[in-house]
Amino acid sequence: MAISVDTFFLNPDVQGTLQSQIQQMIAEGILSGRFHVGEKLPSSRKLAAHLGISRITVTLAYTELLANDYITSRGRSGYYVSENAPIPPTYAPTTRTQDRVDWSRALARTFTGGDTPRKPLDWHQLKYPFIYGQADPTLFDHANWRLCAMRALGHKDFTPMTVDYFDQDDPLLVEYIARHTLPRRGVTARPEEILITLGAQNALWLASQILLGPDRKAAIEDPCYYSLRDLLVQSRCQLDPIAVDRDGLRPEAITANTDVIFTTPSHHAPTTATMPVERRKRLLERARQLDALIVEDDYDFEMAFLAAPSPALKSMDEDGRVIYTGSFSKSLFPGLRLGYLVGSEPFIRQARALRASVLRHPPGHVQRTAAYFLSLGHYDAQIRRTATALHERRRTLEDAVAKHKLTIAGRGVYGGSSLWMQAPDRIDTTRLAEILREEDVLIEPGAPFFHASNRKHNFYRLGYSSIAPSRIEPGVEKIASAIRKM
Template structure:
């Protein structure tokens, strides 16, 4: 690869070369450690004498900007990075729109910026130690072989048929969802599924209803698209359906494991929600983000299974079940929505990456996903029971658990007098990562408490971590 240098005329060539190399180094375009071409080769490329190049190199060496290594060549020297000059561009006509998007930074994207604690109760994270890397590696090798012999250069925006078929069978078995491969849209995580559904259904000013407290990335997405987002309170039965306003076009809900509190939506409330959606002609997004893991009682039926009017879009993800790095999710969409969502998907990114799709289809069809879920179920169940035992035991004077039977997080509400934010700050000093429920509330009265994730913390670490939390609570009392 040739070094991009442009010399003009036939005078001052060494100085021109020096200046351009110096500017490249100062700007960072020529990074530290980059090897420069040998003087003879660069002279041939530029059509100048070798002496001209050598003179420029000599000046740069004198200034310690480059250095030669015997037997290897000439390299850019390490140096302190210069601060780029402030941008002085003309004001953009769309500056107000840019500000609207900048203001949409979500609470979940800001958590853990200081790095993980030694003991971390972060929610929404699974245990990487349990992931079957060997089986996944084999499936990726299969995907590479498929790609090598695959003649098509383009793929359907809806997703590979093999994966959509595998997903349909899996969620029918695990969650009782009624669907076929033609009803499944493969997405880059559940967040893209939410974006595609919202993008084709709402416009600025459209009314969207969602739980409060609720999932911040969904709320921020709807707001960024210009929606009028209504906060609907939840109680121990789930979303208070009677509060959904007239004219609502989209309803977002987490009925199987309410985010973040954790309780399931009661059966009568589910039927009431579907009836209200039918009355309004509103689409219901059912976000079933982590409900492969259920620990007690019969699994509540998915809203999608109860739907008789084609008004439920069922959204799921493999980022929590398997690995967040996979960024693969899906949506089961009513026929009225599917075509528009596929067009939006194609205009956004053409299609999700094909190699992970082939690999995941193989992973599911060979039974690896089901075995992984069964194995993780026992692990997460033991962690959950241990946390509950402590909250209901020595931590009971300060915390009380919200009943939840699924997922890999639970919520612990603070008893009166507990300063949750102070607790979190002091626990961080004791190397324990705790997370407040406060950022998940929008307009509903705040219920102080903690979101206790147990997907990423090992069982043997729970007691030492909660011992430190107990000590901190004693100090605060």
């Protein structure tokens, strides 16, 4: 029996080459059981004409499938599904048993119900995505990343890519962070004081698990990064939210018996405020008085296009009480999930052991690819290109905001990739976001950033890293129009 050529079609939304799409279509047909052993495939000429592509593309796809024994060639007769092709699994129908477990009693702990909102996966399909923290594919250096990935997959790097490091990390990546990334922030660290993590979120989780418990107290900024608050709640520590002002966290407001202080001094989340040097000194002195530790989240420092970022708080630390977290997810792409934790060796030793008990280490090939991308200079070139684009979008956004008379609550000293906005008091930006979604506009409501005891509903964040400059002003116009109607 012959497989009809009409069962094949190209999906314009699928990424990859035409050759790989044809291979995938046939392999999936065999693995799903739609194509059976011995069935004849359309000729390369017929399939190429049907799909409107080059015959050589189909021929190359068939050649790859032949090599992998999915199909076989019978002289001039054509191509057939091979007898050695993977056999699709068969499952005997079973009767689903009734779940009689009382999960409300069985679960010792729950991790749902936090403030962290879900960002829509289809954000890139909206015309006006003022979303924060997502990558713009037009700015990313796909070609060189692919070359670095291919180099990491080469024979020379087979051992570094495939070996189980257990609790260690790729030495090339650690060396780059120690010799290039951290010195730019004024930080000096030995390899034993650096741990690679699955993004900054993982770094913050490790720190909270090691430093906090039911008998400990943590001071956090209010508003703050909502995912941080969620994981601190999970640690069951006592939380002390401290309202920030235009210069960030206020050291004098940190109460007695505080064990750990979480802060974003260089670029406060979400107001974008930068803590002045004098206040940083007072914060370090307050921590010294309390014998407290400080966890510094130094996100977004690379996006500096208005002025040079202030040195990290860690660079001013003379006692070893500052634990520093950084991430490549914001500057490269969020799906990379690659960050780092820097602290005194006794702390990193415990963080390394905890990480090893959960996930051993981030994937070796990801670490090695990133190490090549960084060390070969592609990362710095990408940062410069991205900063230039963000500067243009920033000017466009600020002009549009001024034109439509919206209020900026925080715009950052050295740049960044978002503006912190304030709507009139009577406006609930969660409802505003729902209305704007119908207009193809995506904004981030500000309520989740605030602690429940001080929740404010009239703030919102406008990210500009992923929206085309030409769409910024029309999008802001729709925001202003919706606010007026509300």
